[in-house]
Amino acid sequence: MNRQVPTLSQGINQLTNGSSELTHTGNQLKTAGNQLVSGGQQLNGGINQVNGGVQQLNHQLQAMSSQLSQLEAGLNQAVSGLDKVQNGISEVQSYLSELKNSPAGNQLNIPQNELNNDNLVTSYNTYMNKNRQLTQLSVVLKADPNSHTAAKTVKQLEKDVKAQIKATSLSKAKVAIGGQTSQNLDLETLSQGDFTRTAMIMIIGIGIALLFFTRSVLQPMVIIATLVGTYYTAINLTALIAQHFFHERMLTWNAPFFTFIMLVALGVDYSIFLMMRYRDEELVDPGNQVKHILQAATVIGTVVMSAIIILSGTFAALIPSGIMTLIQVAIAVILGLMILVTVLPIIMSAYVKLTYDSRVNRGIGIKNNTK
The missing domain is CATH 1.20.5 (Single alpha-helices involved in coiled-coils or other helix-helix interfaces)
Structure with missing residues (x-):
């Protein structure tokens, strides 16, 4: 322990x-x-x-x-x-x-406080007269003023202006269009009226003259119908040539007028020469009308062909002028003469043959029935 x-x-x-x-x-x-x-x-x-x-x-x-x-x-x-x-x-x-x-x-409503505007008053003074009852509006066309496009535009413009002011307070106002294009239109309208009047006077006068030369009613009608048909054929062919080679959609306003006068005058001369020669042949040897018209066409045809060659050369000299009216008239007259010298002898020979052969056949039929 x-x-x-x-x-x-x-x-x-x-x-x-x-x-x-x-x-x-x-x-x-x-x-x-x-x-x-x-x-x-x-x-x-x-x-x-x-x-x-x-x-x-x-x-x-x-x-x-x-x-x-x-x-x-x-x-x-x-x-x-x-x-x-x-x-x-x-x-x-x-x-x-x-x-x-x-x-x-289409109305322009201007506020009351703008009516006394200085700029507006300046516009009034520029485009209107002092009493504000006349006004002038300037329109610049894109096309050539002498072209058909410009003429068509001016026509449409005038038509539109007159149509639009009908429902306004300016319904009773007068509308006038000036300028070079408008002048050309006025000349065209005047020329068309003169053309119609001149054509009627020429046809009636030529018909009366042919009645005395041919002593027939049907023959002047056939000749005049041939001349008119030749004119329309030549003028339409000229329009096609101008469109394809000169790039002109339409003929100038005075080309048909001069073409008609030239073709009818030359065609009537040719017709009178032909029928006078036919009458001379008929006086020498009456009773054989078909033979006489063929002889007349043969004799007169040589003279007329020479005249047509000279006239064609004369009118062809107008083509290099550069003036479209002269060019179109020259082409139309040359074409018309070529058509006329070909068609008129054929038509007149056929007319004489059909007319007198049918009469002879009817006379033979009457004699046979009588026998």
């Missing part, structure tokens, strides 16, 4: 030291427990705050949900309003389109 006392004393010291360490550790553990309790209390307070915030957020979300319903209803009303606005815009556009196509859409 005495030997074990130091060992026991040593163990007691170790136990005492362990108890001290245990006491110290317990104090640390107690301090940590207090800290943990304090943290738990803070956590509980935070949880309570979070819970309050969640409740407040929930309340705000509920209020927002109610407001979203109101917003949705408002947006639906806005969409309905936009549809009405769109329909109104469509109606306005339809009205403006109809207004644009109506005579009222």
Whole structure:
């Protein structure tokens, strides 16, 4: 026992030291427990705050949900309003389109406060007279003023202006168009009237003259029909030549007038020569009309061919002039003479043969029936 006392004393010291360490550790553990309790209390307070915030957020979300319903209803009303606005815009556009196509859409409405504007007064003085009852508008055409395109544009312009002022306060106003193109149109209109009157006078006069020379009614009608047909054939061929070789869509306004006069005058001369020669042959040897018209065509044809060659050369000298009217008249007359010298003997020979052969056949038939 005495030997074990130091060992026991040593163990007691170790136990005492362990108890001290245990006491110290317990104090640390107690301090940590207090800290943990304090943290738990803070956590509980935070949880309570979070819970309050969640409740407040929930309340705000509920209020927002109610407001979203109101917003949705408002947006639906806005969409309905936009549809009405769109329909109104469509109606306005339809009205403006109809207004644009109506005579009222062509009117210019000037506000009252702009009527005394200096710039507007300057425009009045430039384009109107002092009493403001006459106005002049200048229109510059893109095409050549002597071309048919310009003439067509001026005609359409005059027609449109007169049509548009009918539904306005200017319905009784007089519209006049001037300028080179308008002058050409006036000359063309005058020439067409003169052409019709001259053609009628020439045809009637030639018909009366041929009645005395031929002592027949049908022969002048055949000759005049041949001359008119020759004229239309020549003038149409000339139009085709002018279109393909000179790039002119139409003939000049005075080319048909001069062509008709030249062809009819020369054709009548040829016809009178032919029928006079036919009468001379008939006086020498009466009764064989077909033979006489062939002899007359043969004799007169040589003279006329020589005259046509000379005339064609004379008119061909007009082609290099560069003046479209002279060029077209020259081509038309040359073509007409070539057609006339070919067609007129054939037609007159056929007419005489059909006329007198049918008479002879009818006479033979009457004699046979009598026998």
